[in-house]
Amino acid sequence: MDITILQKMLLFRGMTDKELQELLKSLNAKIQSYQKNDTILHAGSNPGVIGIVLSGSVTVLSDDIWGNRTILSHVEKGGLFAEAYALLEDVPMLVDVIANEDCSILLLKTKGILSSSESQNSWDYKFLRNLLLISSKKNLNLSGRSFHTSPKTIRERVMSYLNTLALQNDSTEFDIPFDRQQLADYLNLERSALSKELGKMQKEGIIETKKSHFKLLTP
Numbered sequence: 001m002d003i004t005i006l007q008k009m010l011l012f013r014g015m016t017d018k019e020l021q022e023l024l025k026s027l028n029a030k031i032q033s034y035q036k037n038d039t040i041l042h043a044g045s046n047p048g049v050i051g052i053v054l055s056g057s058v059t060v061l062s063d064d065i066w067g068n069r070t071i072l073s074h075v076e077k078g079g080l081f082a083e084a085y086a087l088l089e090d091v092p093m094l095v096d097v098i099a100n101e102d103c104s105i106l107l108l109k110t111k112g113i114l115s116s117s118e119s120q121n122s123w124d125y126k127f128l129r130n131l132l133l134i135s136s137k138k139n140l141n142l143s144g145r146s147f148h149t150s151p152k153t154i155r156e157r158v159m160s161y162l163n164t165l166a167l168q169n170d171s172t173e174f175d176i177p178f179d180r181q182q183l184a185d186y187l188n189l190e191r192s193a194l195s196k197e198l199g200k201m202q203k204e205g206i207i208e209t210k211k212s213h214f215k216l217l218t219p
Contacts, residue, residue, distance in 0.1 A: 019123035027108040034099040041097040056103025074177040
């Protein structure tokens with residue numbers, strides 16, 4: 001495992017080679033490969049692992065018993081998932097984690113990391129500090145999703161989301177991490193209704209879009 005790649009990731013920021021090697025050994029680090037649409041983690045289970053995307057990307061989603069799908073987040077290279085559940089081992093996951101494309105995942109077993117008997121390692125503080133920072137950022141992203149899905153009209157939801165992406169990219173032209181169906185699921189919309197509204201917005205000169213590429217047009 002190339003630890004120089006891991007050291008560039010926020011979760012391992014500030015760790016020496018020795019500390020990172022000790023962490024990987026203590027947390028039983030394992031790399032798994034998945035193909036597109038494979039289920040990496042299942043709702044209802046809790047294997048007590050943190051997943052880190054080494055290549056490719058994954059989608060965190062929820063399917064209810066009626067077959068309705070809600071996309072909660074898209075995790076790309078360097079990102080992590082299931083960290084909250086990994087630290088709460090008695091809480092079953094309410095989401096599935098699906099490979100959005102062929103991907104390679106580093107899995108870390110976190111059992112006992114919060115207990116006093118396991119707190120003598122020099123990497124503990126750095127690992128938990130970095131994990132807290134990442135969790136805080138992800139909570140902001142989840143709050144952002146609620147902000148996008150609260151408007152009543154389709155256009156308001158779309159514009160809220162695209163405005164946020166423009167601010168994050170510091171540009172009015174950008175790619176989104178979703179295809180049309182995934183975007184509809186993320187915004188809690190029907191795909192056909194979303195596609196129709198995007199078509200209207202293009203005709204009205206508000207946006208230009210092709211697949212996952214968007215350009216916001218200003219008067």
